Amino acid sequence: MSPSRDRNSQSERLLGSQPPAYSTFRAHSDNDNNERVFCYVNNDQPPTEVQVEALQIQRSIEFYRIFRYAIVALTIIICFTVSLPFVFKEHCGGKQHHHHSNLNFTDSYPAPTSCPELTPHPAPHPPTSPKFNNIPQPGSTYVITEFNTKNVITYDGGSVNLAGYRGSSSQHWTIREKDGWLGFTVAPDESIRYLGFAPWPQGPTLRCYATEHRFNEMFAVVKREGDGFRVFLRDGDGLKPLGKNGDGNLARVEVSDIWWGFTKVD
Numbered sequence: 001m002s003p004s005r006d007r008n009s010q011s012e013r014l015l016g017s018q019p020p021a022y023s024t025f026r027a028h029s030d031n032d033n034n035e036r037v038f039c040y041v042n043n044d045q046p047p048t049e050v051q052v053e054a055l056q057i058q059r060s061i062e063f064y065r066i067f068r069y070a071i072v073a074l075t076i077i078i079c080f081t082v083s084l085p086f087v088f089k090e091h092c093g094g095k096q097h098h099h100h101s102n103l104n105f106t107d108s109y110p111a112p113t114s115c116p117e118l119t120p121h122p123a124p125h126p127p128t129s130p131k132f133n134n135i136p137q138p139g140s141t142y143v144i145t146e147f148n149t150k151n152v153i154t155y156d157g158g159s160v161n162l163a164g165y166r167g168s169s170s171q172h173w174t175i176r177e178k179d180g181w182l183g184f185t186v187a188p189d190e191s192i193r194y195l196g197f198a199p200w201p202q203g204p205t206l207r208c209y210a211t212e213h214r215f216n217e218m219f220a221v222v223k224r225e226g227d228g229f230r231v232f233l234r235d236g237d238g239l240k241p242l243g244k245n246g247d248g249n250l251a252r253v254e255v256s257d258i259w260w261g262f263t264k265v266d
Contacts, residue, residue, distance in 0.1 A: 132228055132261025136221050138177035144184070145261040147228050153195075153206075153250070155186045160195065160206040160250055172265055181218035181234070195219075197233060197252050203245060204233070204252035221262075228259040 136142055143165060144153040151162035155170040165171060169188060173195065176183035184195040186208060196217035197204040210217050220232040220239055232239035233252040243256025 131263045134262050134264040135223070136175050136182065136229075136262050138175045138182070140264055141172050141174045141266045142262045142264050143171055144173055144231075145263065147259055147261050155188055155193065155208050158193075158207060158209045160208050162250065176213055178213045178218070181213075182221060183213045183217050184219065205245065206242075206250040206252075224259055228261045231260050 132145060132147060134142065145151070145165075146153075146162055149162065150164075152165045152171050153173065154161055154163040154168070156163075163171075170186060173184040173186055176185055176194075185192045186195070187193070192211065193208045194210040194213055194217040195206065195208045196210050196214075198207045199216070215234060218234045219242075220234075222230045222232065224230060231242040233242060235252065240252045240254060241256040241258075242250065242260070243253040243258045245251040245253060
């Protein structure tokens, strides 16, 4: 007979196969060893030493049984964990091999081709006339050229026209700035004159006799995508381009395709 059965028989002899129907399961503290024990008692009397020993034997049997079940469960978990990767590899590897064995790249799929060469975005062409593309900056002096004819804006005694460049001071325009607006000045006789327009009697034609930077002498310059710039004059709260009127004179016009080059001279 096994030790566990001997212990079970011994506990049954000590406690009986079943506790009495009127018994209760109570806790009792042993003052000698401060241990808390549980047993079936028929009254409020403390358990005997035999009953305590039998209860301890029964607990040992239960602990052994639980420990044995835990060992078996842990063994099963370890075996399953170790074998799972091999089963998964064999199963998936077989399916993958079977799947690829039916592929026919020559029939079902186009033959692989080399990666197409990437065409870089073309860089913008450098200006064909770098001397006409100097950004106008306040305090610097420039020659202002009509790009189509290569004539330059020239001061002529209060009037303004286009003429061939001859290096005269009347063709050198200094940039001024006021409230974010640009102004162009010339100093033919050591007195500063602002380029602007006279609204009458011939419409907003260009003139150069103002000594102050006022509304009619305020310009805006915008860089074109290619060479040169567009030049605008104020018109109320808006802008209108610098061009030529019906008489061929420089004026503020409604629409113009003329563009201008700025060449720094100092």
